[in-house]
Amino acid sequence: RPNRSSTMDQPVVPHVVFLPFPAQGHVKPMLMLAELLSQAGFEATFINSNHIQHRLEHSINIATMYRRFPKFQFRSVTDGLPSDHPRSSSSIVQLLISARDETRTEFRNLLVNLGQKNGRWEPPTCIIADGIMSFAIDIAEELTIPVITFRTFSACCTWTYFHLTKLIEQGEVPFQGDVDMDKTITCIPGLEGTLRCRDLPGICRLKEANDPLLQFFIKETAAMPRAYGVILNTFDGLEASMVSKLGSFFSKIYTLGPLQGLFDTFAKSPSARTSFNGLLWKEDRGCISWLDFHPSRSVIYVSFGSLVCLVRDQLLEFWHGLVNSGKPFLWVLRSDSILGEDGVSEVPLELKAATEERGCIVDWAPQEEVLAHPAIGGFLTHSGWNSTLESIFAGVPMICWPMFADQQVNSRCVSELWKIGFDMKDKCERAVIEKLVRDLMESDEIVKSTDEFARMARDSVKEGGSSYSNLQKLIEDIKSISL
Numbered sequence: 001r002p003n004r005s006s007t008m009d010q011p012v013v014p015h016v017v018f019l020p021f022p023a024q025g026h027v028k029p030m031l032m033l034a035e036l037l038s039q040a041g042f043e044a045t046f047i048n049s050n051h052i053q054h055r056l057e058h059s060i061n062i063a064t065m066y067r068r069f070p071k072f073q074f075r076s077v078t079d080g081l082p083s084d085h086p087r088s089s090s091s092i093v094q095l096l097i098s099a100r101d102e103t104r105t106e107f108r109n110l111l112v113n114l115g116q117k118n119g120r121w122e123p124p125t126c127i128i129a130d131g132i133m134s135f136a137i138d139i140a141e142e143l144t145i146p147v148i149t150f151r152t153f154s155a156c157c158t159w160t161y162f163h164l165t166k167l168i169e170q171g172e173v174p175f176q177g178d179v180d181m182d183k184t185i186t187c188i189p190g191l192e193g194t195l196r197c198r199d200l201p202g203i204c205r206l207k208e209a210n211d212p213l214l215q216f217f218i219k220e221t222a223a224m225p226r227a228y229g230v231i232l233n234t235f236d237g238l239e240a241s242m243v244s245k246l247g248s249f250f251s252k253i254y255t256l257g258p259l260q261g262l263f264d265t266f267a268k269s270p271s272a273r274t275s276f277n278g279l280l281w282k283e284d285r286g287c288i289s290w291l292d293f294h295p296s297r298s299v300i301y302v303s304f305g306s307l308v309c310l311v312r313d314q315l316l317e318f319w320h321g322l323v324n325s326g327k328p329f330l331w332v333l334r335s336d337s338i339l340g341e342d343g344v345s346e347v348p349l350e351l352k353a354a355t356e357e358r359g360c361i362v363d364w365a366p367q368e369e370v371l372a373h374p375a376i377g378g379f380l381t382h383s384g385w386n387s388t389l390e391s392i393f394a395g396v397p398m399i400c401w402p403m404f405a406d407q408q409v410n411s412r413c414v415s416e417l418w419k420i421g422f423d424m425k426d427k428c429e430r431a432v433i434e435k436l437v438r439d440l441m442e443s444d445e446i447v448k449s450t451d452e453f454a455r456m457a458r459d460s461v462k463e464g465g466s467s468y469s470n471l472q473k474l475i476e477d478i479k480s481i482s483l
């Protein structure tokens with residue numbers, strides 16, 4: 001280990017390098033964590049892909065960030081894809097593989113450069129790397145820099161990923177042609193009776209056990225316990241039993257969720273918080289004034305995150321279902337989210353008219369602010385983990401329509417474990433949507449349990465709460481590494 005001893009008048013400032021996977025759902029929580037550690041006085045180097053960095057420079061005010069945190073710097077490396085590549089959900093596999101294979105060398109070179117100071121080797125104190133970028137663990141081990149892994153999934157889903165090999169060995173995965181998707185999965189301790197085949201992570205639907213994507217996640221998950229510890233954006237009140245199970249893989253687990261809640265506590269005044277809304281898309285703030293005109297808990301918010309795309313038939317089923325529910329709706333329809341040529345063109349006139357009357361469609365919304373708005377009474381979501389946690393924090397019940405990755409597991413937890421919403425996975429029918437929207441907005445029982453989880457989320461980020469204490473523990477542990 002290099003000598004980083006401090007002197008009386010020059011204490012060592014820990015230097016943390018952050019490496020998120022280059023997608024909105026990963027960059028945002030990592031950036032929030034980096035800002036929290038900067039507030040604790042740490043030096044921070046945030047490494048984006050060139051593509052993400054380019055987009056960030058046009059959205060968040062990086063100059064303000066530098067002014068507020070003089071020890072904060074951005075650096076960027078290749079993700080291996082050409083600059084004009086769409087990097088959409090249909091090509092996410094390419095991005096996963098190319099980031100794994102191509103980012104490694106530039107990341108290593110960057111670390112070596114960062115560590116060379118005045119002819120001496122003074123490497124960063126530690127690296128916090130995304131849980132699906134295990135090459136960072138290889139390089140950290142080679143350069144003897146401590147590394148902490150940040151898995152952006154829930155504890156429940158992370159635990160499920162640790163059982164992928166067992167699921168394959170037991171013949172549960174991949175699903176065979178005539179498999180009963182409602183069959184209960186019994187080989188994941190703690191989740192027996194909760195998960196059915198259809199609730200397993202999206203990659204379990206692949207046809208071959210040796211599919212490169214399935215093998216990619218098995219390998220990435222197996223590598224995580226080599227790290228010094230794991231950070232999860234969840235809170236103990238929500239997932240204590242799963243977090244304790246993960247203790248069999250990690251000696252240090254820092255549950256820091258909801259990260260946005262920790263800001264409200266640590267930043268003291270909201271103006272001291274960097275806005276992460278509109279991180280990679282330009283947000284349409286007009287929807288907030290539209291919400292202002294609606295009564296309490298009357299509007300259903302609809303958004304499928306940054307990657308999910310719809311085909312025209314699905315678009316129309318959702319549209320009819322929302323209109324037929326009779327409830328006002330705020331819908332995020334990203335310009336890149338409709339597949340197929342005729343996308344939103346030639347939408348039936350009656351839908352257009354009803355939308356003008358009680359709908360609002362935007363390209364990208366300030367989601368956290370929308371969910372916190374009193375007019376919102378429900379969230380029709382794809383069950384990405386950030387959206388799920390943001391909804392829990394805001395006390396908004398959900399209708400879940402998961403598509404891939406962790407989303408199938410999250411939606412099951414929402415409906416079965418926490419009872420804060422409905423799961424309509426694998427169905428996209430207007431009658432179902434209409435009924436669930438009405439049921440959700442009119443169910444007192446769901447609102448009660450949603451309020452209870454929102455209270456627990458707030459308690460966890462208050463001084464003395466579990467996530468608050470874990471952040472302090474993380475800060476102290478990083479300081480002790482740097483001594």
Ligand code: UDX
Pocket residue numbers: 023024025026028152153277278303304305306307308332363364365366367368383384385386387388390404405406407
């Ligand atoms: C991806 C995966 O799909 C998800 O399952 C995984 O847990 C994280 O990575 P994504 O699909 O984008 O992320 O979903 P999600 O995790 O919900 O993140 C979306 C983020 O975009 C949220 O933080 C949300 O606040 C933000 N958002 C979304 C906006 O700010 N405005 C919008 O209009 C829509």
